[in-house]
Amino acid sequence: MKILVHSLLLLLSISVQAQSGAKPDSAAFYFQFNHSDLSIQDRLNTKAKTKLTQFTSRKLILRAYTDSTGSTEYNLKLAQQRLESVKAFLAQHYPNRFTIQTETAIGEDNSLLSDAAKRRVDILEVPETAATGKIMYKNRTFELGVPIQLEIIFLMAQDVVLPGSYDDIRFLIETLKNDPSLSVILAGHVCCGTDSGDLSGKRANRIKQLLIMEGGISGNRITAIGFGNRKPLFVEDSEEHRQANRRVEATFIRK
Template sequence: MKGLLHSLFILAPILSFAQTKAPVDSMSFYFEFNSHVINFQYPHNSDTKTKLSKLKEPSLVLRAYTDSTGSKEYNLKLAEARLEATKQFLDKTYPKQFSIRTEVAIGEDLSQRSDSDKRRVDIIASHSSKTNSTEIASKKKRTFELNVPIQLKIQFVYGRDEVLKSSYEDIQFLIETLREDPTLYVVLGGHVCCGTDSKNLSGMRADRIKQILVMEGNISGSRINAVGFGNKKPLFVEDSEEHRQANRRVEATFYKK
């Protein structure tokens, strides 16, 4: 028997990619290769320390990254160590001054930054705003069934894993769905068309969506499995651009353990 039918209302994009944003102070600690020690001989780390001493907002968000070297498992552990080092520094240097609202060890940064810029922990302080972050801009009913793939309207820059702004409504759908039911898990399946997927673009695109859910939605990465299927599961024979475009897609399959 198919899974239970779910229905929900989703928010229009309201996270960091929304047009209306709360004022944000953002700074970072950077790390040497394969290290989780905060080195204050680095000028940018000293600058961050100075900014923290002057910061009035007590609530912080921490996001830890690594470069592209190493396995996913190793990078996640290294990101966790960098996150812990940052928390210990905050607690020791500014006792009781800050509270950690959200902390996420992301692992490899999939952006186009240089590797030296990827070895970091971002420290983000959001200030109050007239627009509440949970304010509903618009509502749209969406349904899904457990264990049944649904197609998402997520588009990328041609040949890359960079997400286009037109995709954020369905990204927000994923975030709100996972937030609403903490017992839900999701498999994100990336698909490409036309020949081989030797560079694993399908997997990179699925990983990119996972990273957005973790970074912007604060969804635990343990609830998200990103898989690249290459061109092995086409929806249509690729005899037209319309069919090729349809085969280039990301699907989401919600399930429960």
């Protein structure tokens, strides 16, 4: 019953119903403790696979969760790994059928569900005519669950933020202050080889500190994580592409 109630609450977050009256549907894949491999033999996962065949829309929203064991950083990485497992499953079993509109590794599920029910990836169908989760603030439009690339410049090989970066930092602060229901995930990325000394994570955490110290934003609304060079935007065949891969992204969510 708890799982059903939670699924219904998730649907409400995207269910601004279309004029046609179409309603979204949902499914969820579950994982074993501290695992990110997807077992389709699991009874609940078999049901989820069947449920996907009943979806009428091509657009999906994916949200990945963990239980409360482990640190925030560990849980976010585990949620991301579970997200990738589900994406690989969809690509293998439903080639060219679905388009992932947004994907978010949320990490720890703070609901009252059991730990076993928290280890999951939710798949939400987006009706083709449904309203989007777009928000406009200060003449800038962003969408919940969709990463925004920030114009933040760091000192070479360090986590020191240079002065020309503060427009986007102020944007983050003002957006979070304007809507207290929002949280943000800050994801650091580097290019070229290994992430020496977790530079990507340090840069994401530096921005988190600025939001807390200069903006007065509560730390529990900000998650910072480094992905190293595991998620490049471009093949690193030029300095322009390498520079584009060195970035920090912000993803706004409502938990």
